[in-house]
Amino acid sequence: SQTIHQWPATLVQPVGSPLSLECTVEGTSNPNLYWYRQAAGRGLQLLFYSVGIGQISSEVPQNLSASRPQDRQFILSSKKLLLSDSGFYLCAWRWDANEKLFFGSGTQLSVL
Amino acid sequence: GESVGLHLPTLSVQEGDNSIINCAYSNSASDYFIWYKQESGKGPQFIIDIRSNMDKRQGQRVTVLLNKTVKHLSLQIAATQPGDSAVYFCAENPRVGAQKLVFGQGTRLTINP
Numbered sequence: 001s002q003t004i005h006q007w008p009a010t011l012v013q014p015v016g017s018p019l020s021l022e023c024t025v026e027g028t029s030n031p032n033l034y035w036y037r038q039a040a041g042r043g044l045q046l047l048f049y050s051v052g053i054g055q056i057s058s059e060v061p062q063n064l065s066a067s068r069p070q071d072r073q074f075i076l077s078s079k080k081l082l083l084s085d086s087g088f089y090l091c092a093w094r095w096d097a098n099e100k101l102f103f104g105s106g107t108q109l110s111v112l
Numbered sequence: 113g114e115s116v117g118l119h120l121p122t123l124s125v126q127e128g129d130n131s132i133i134n135c136a137y138s139n140s141a142s143d144y145f146i147w148y149k150q151e152s153g154k155g156p157q158f159i160i161d162i163r164s165n166m167d168k169r170q171g172q173r174v175t176v177l178l179n180k181t182v183k184h185l186s187l188q189i190a191a192t193q194p195g196d197s198a199v200y201f202c203a204e205n206p207r208v209g210a211q212k213l214v215f216g217q218g219t220r221l222t223i224n225p
Binding site for chain 1: 144148153154161201211217
């Protein structure tokens, strides 16, 4: 069966520090991968998605970047965090277009 | 489109009653629809989905109805339980082959004892 791992679960970082969130998927190959952000009590904002290794599509210009160094690994990064980067970050995958998304457990990021 | 900046609407129901959560979509080319449940501090969980060639699909205690004429999707939860308290999101696939789902703003379901 397929599983998605996302870590850490919570993270507190000072403003100006770097960020690296990692997501891995097991039990499938060549998944479509996604990073979402969710502010408290709000909806889901798509940040990046990838349909293959090294292929990244950015949805919202901002302080973040994403990379896919391996087929089942998706990384969200920042060189210098801003207060506005705080939020709940969710990784998700699916087999292909026209299919449902499966979400990870999320990372609660607080930038102070 | 995505409504990430809006506060969530809330639906309160009595335990044991049926709940109906509604979602409107605007794209007549959308061919696939999904309902997710998100509990506090967790990632969204898949509940049920429906393709555009169907009007109704049933799962365990849940039913999804699709009305393509008025572009309306609903999730019905039978005999609501305290564990059903969560935020519910609808999502649509805006066209065949689309790489991104479009999510609704979400509805917070609160169960009264």
